[in-house]
Amino acid sequence: MINNLELNKGKLSKLTRKVILVGGMISTLLTGGCKTKENSSNNTSITEVTPTPTETPDVASDNEQEEYKYYKIEFTVKVYNGNPEVTIESEKEVEYQNTETPEGGFVTLTDKWLPHVPDDPNYDEGRADRSFYRIVLVYKRHVYLDYDELMNALNNMDYFGSNFNSAYGEISDEPFDDNVLDIRTNYANEIPAGEEDFYMIQGYVNVRKKVKVKSK
Numbered sequence: 329m330i331n332n333l334e335l336n337k338g339k340l341s342k343l344t345r346k347v348i349l350v351g352g353m354i355s356t357l358l359t360g361g362c363k364t365k366e367n368s369s370n371n372t373s374i375t376e377v378t379p380t381p382t383e384t385p386d387v388a389s390d391n392e393q394e395e396y397k398y399y400k401i402e403f404t405v406k407v408y409n410g411n412p413e414v415t416i417e418s419e420k421e422v423e424y425q426n427t428e429t430p431e432g433g434f435v436t437l438t439d440k441w442l443p444h445v446p447d448d449p450n451y452d453e454g455r456a457d458r459s460f461y462r463i464v465l466v467y468k469r470h471v472y473l474d475y476d477e478l479m480n481a482l483n484n485m486d487y488f489g490s491n492f493n494s495a496y497g498e499i500s501d502e503p504f505d506d507n508v509l510d511i512r513t514n515y516a517n518e519i520p521a522g523e524e525d526f527y528m529i530q531g532y533v534n535v536r537k538k539v540k541v542k543s544k
Contacts, residue, residue, distance in 0.1 A: 391542055391543055392540045392541065392542055392543065393540070393541060393543050394538050394540055394541075395538070395539065395541055396424075396536045396537065396538055397421060397536070397537055397539050398421065398422050398423070398424045398425075398472070398535070398537075399420060399422060399475070399534075399535050399536075399537060400418075400419075400420050400422050400532065400533070400534060400535075401416065401418070401419050401420075401475075401478070401531075401532070401533055401535050402416070402417035402532045403415065403416050403417060403482060403530065403531050403533075404417060404528065404530045405482050405495075405528065405529045405530075406526070406528045407485050407527050407528065408523075409525045409526075410486075410487075410525070412483060412484070414482045414483055422534075428471070428472065429470050429471060430471070430472060430534045431470065432470065432532070432534070433468070433469040433470050433471065433532065433533045433534050434467060434468055434469055434509060434531065434532060434533075435466075435469050435495060435496045435531035435533065436529070437463070437464070437465045437466075437467065437496060437527070437528075437529055438462065438464050438527060438528040438529075439462045439463045439464070439465070440525065440526065441460045441461070441462045441516070441519045441524070441526075442460065442461060442462060443459065443460060444458050444459055450463070450513070452513070452515075457517075458515035458516060458517060459516070459517050460515070460517070460518070460519055461514065461515045462513070462514050463511065463514075464511070464512050464513070465510070465512075466508070466509040466510040466511070467496060467507055467508060467509065468507040468508075468509050469496075469533050469534075470534075471534065472534050473494075473495075473534065473535045473536075474535065474536065475535045475536065475538075476537075477494060478494065478495060478533070478535055481494035481495045482495060482529075485529065487527065495529060495531065496531075
């Protein structure tokens with residue numbers, strides 16, 4: 329399966345709002361803008377005042393600014409028949425490590441079950457009695473991922489596609505094997521019910537999120 333992974337690793341205004349006030353016109357109508365014959369003699373002159381358009385300042389944006397905050401996020405994505413089920417196990421704010429390659433961070437792939445046959449490059453003669461196998465691979469991710477991009481990738485996970493690569497694949501210049509922390513193989517005579525087209529990605533990764541904070 330590592331050969332398959334190596335073959336696939338490469339896949340691996342601010343808004344300004346203007347509000348026109350019309351309350352003056354409504355007030356004029358309520359206080360005498362429309363007069364009947366009975367009371368018109370009591371008011372010899374009625375002047376309607378058109379309100380001058382004013383601009384309402386965007387108070388919230390003036391008191392806020394955007395900055396990055398950093399988090400450790402633990403997630404699981406189970407994909408059945410191409411449909412991802414995403415669970416965010418935890419999201420904890422952490423201090424910025426002042427580096428683009430923070431300590432810690434990994435992603436584990438539990439791959440699909442595959443036929444265990446002699447012409448498969450991962451065939452194990454010692455397990456010739458087993459009909460299926462799958463690879464479980466742990467991959468180092470000592471990088472900061474963009475929060476929004478990661479959430480999009482998890483919710484639209486595609487097998488060895490662009491979203492898979494965003495969450496799992498290699499983005500550093502290090503050799504692929506240098507980023508593999510662990511690799512093991514599971515064998516079975518029958519695929520567990522519901523896992524005929526199933527794979528899973530789990531991770532504990534570093535992310536940066538752009539948030540709005542009040543100006544100091």
